[in-house]
Amino acid sequence: MASALVLMASWAAVLVAAAALDVSPVPFHAGYTPLFGDDNLVLSADGRSVRLKLDKRTGSGFVSKSAYHHGFFSASIQLPDDYTAGVVVAFYLSNGDVFPQNHDEVDFELLGNRRGHGWRVQTNIYGNGSTSRGREERYLLPFDPTSRPHSYAVSWTPTAIVFYVDGAPVREAVRVPGIGGDFPSKPMSVYATIWDGSSWATDGGRFRVDYAHAPFAADFSHLALRGCVAAADDHQLTDDAECQVAVMTDEPAVMTPAKRDAMRRFRRRYMIYTVCHDRVRYNGTVFPECDVVDGAERDRFHEWGESKHIVPHGRKDKQQATAAVDGRPSTWPAGALRAD
Ligand SMILES: *[C@@H]1O[C@H](CO)[C@@H](O)[C@H](O)[C@H]1NC(C)=O
Numbered sequence: 137m138a139s140a141l142v143l144m145a146s147w148a149a150v151l152v153a154a155a156a157l158d159v160s161p162v163p164f165h166a167g168y169t170p171l172f173g174d175d176n177l178v179l180s181a182d183g184r185s186v187r188l189k190l191d192k193r194t195g196s197g198f199v200s201k202s203a204y205h206h207g208f209f210s211a212s213i214q215l216p217d218d219y220t221a222g223v224v225v226a227f228y229l230s231n232g233d234v235f236p237q238n239h240d241e242v243d244f245e246l247l248g249n250r251r252g253h254g255w256r257v258q259t260n261i262y263g264n265g266s267t268s269r270g271r272e273e274r275y276l277l278p279f280d281p282t283s284r285p286h287s288y289a290v291s292w293t294p295t296a297i298v299f300y301v302d303g304a305p306v307r308e309a310v311r312v313p314g315i316g317g318d319f320p321s322k323p324m325s326v327y328a329t330i331w332d333g334s335s336w337a338t339d340g341g342r343f344r345v346d347y348a349h350a351p352f353a354a355d356f357s358h359l360a361l362r363g364c365v366a367a368a369d370d371h372q373l374t375d376d377a378e379c380q381v382a383v384m385t386d387e388p389a390v391m392t393p394a395k396r397d398a399m400r401r402f403r404r405r406y407m408i409y410t411v412c413h414d415r416v417r418y419n420g421t422v423f424p425e426c427d428v429v430d431g432a433e434r435d436r437f438h439e440w441g442e443s444k445h446i447v448p449h450g451r452k453d454k455q456q457a458t459a460a461v462d463g464r465p466s467t468w469p470a471g472a473l474r475a476d
């Protein structure tokens with residue numbers, strides 16, 4: 137396996153044009169199917185976007201028709217407005233339905249908040265059931281995610297996972313040897329859900345979902361799925377070297393120095409928590425892949441992993457959050473950071 141990966145990586149390095157992956161967004165029913173929430177999932181007239189609602193009765197969600205063994209997965213999401221404490225909108229990869237004991241997962245979780253306090257986004261990675269080793273990071277969003285759709289995407293290859301927001305890389309987790317089974321390696325399906333995360337989502341559960349503001353509606357559009365489809369329902373690995381090379385040479389999988397610079401700038405300005413600098417939670421254990429993260433970051437974080445400089449809205453520092461807007465990476469669209 138390891139030597140196959142090395143071989144694949146060297147192919148990837150030399151191949152300029154690999155088998156083309158379909159880059160266009162798919163109509164909802166071409167790639168996805170409703171998962172739960174019956175009439176709280178509403179398809180648009182053209183069938184290309186879908187609204188997920190949460191009300192007192194239920195949340196809602198959808199899932200990809202296929203499982204994928206690596207690929208690039210993207211959705212544009214416009215989040216519900218106004219008071220959204222406790223509401224969680226998630227776009228993620230998982231195989232928890234097939235491997236309940238040792239599942240893999242790659243998450244974007246958008247965490248609702250009180251009026252005027254904006255949304256935060258959390259990323260996370262689990263591999264082979266590593267649920268006792270959460271790898272969370274949280275970031276402020278340098279735009280108002282409720283005013284129009286913004287894209288959230290994951291590139292997952294045999295060698296790395298890269299998270300993107302509006303085309304800008306925000307996190308790269310490289311499959312270093314020490315990460316072992318904690319790196320997601322089995323085929324996963326793609327999910328989108330809205331649900332009640334009252335117990336933890338907003339300030340650790342201090343602010344619960346208030347159904348006086350329901351229904352909460354998140355709009356999903358530009359659904360892009362371009363990966364290697366796993367065989368049938370059994371989530372077995374496929375013998376698909378050509379597709380793996382295509383995934384690894386796909387633009388989102390290739391981290392150029394310019395993209396790493398943009399990622400560093402984003403993380404410096406917007407990352408409010410990272411497990412990589414949290415030396416309390418796991419008793420000083422630092423995950424092996426953290427070594428590849430910009431080492432100079434560490435000084436900017438408390439030993440419990442929170443930023444010393446960027447304070448979530450409403451807590452303390454409006455000025456610093458506002459200042460961050462001016463320094464947004466050039467790839468970010470103009471848009472106001474939600475002010476207190
Ligand atoms: C994944 O978990 C299973 C069951 O716990 C274990 O047998 C296997 O060795 C693990 N695989 C890796 C790559 O760690």
Ligand SMILES: *[C@@H]1O[C@H](CO)[C@@H](O)[C@H](O)[C@H]1NC(C)=O
Binds near residue numbers: 419
């Ligand atoms: C945490 O680390 C300390 C010092 O290395 C050690 O004495 C203690 O047993 C560890 N606790 C746990 C729960 O691992």
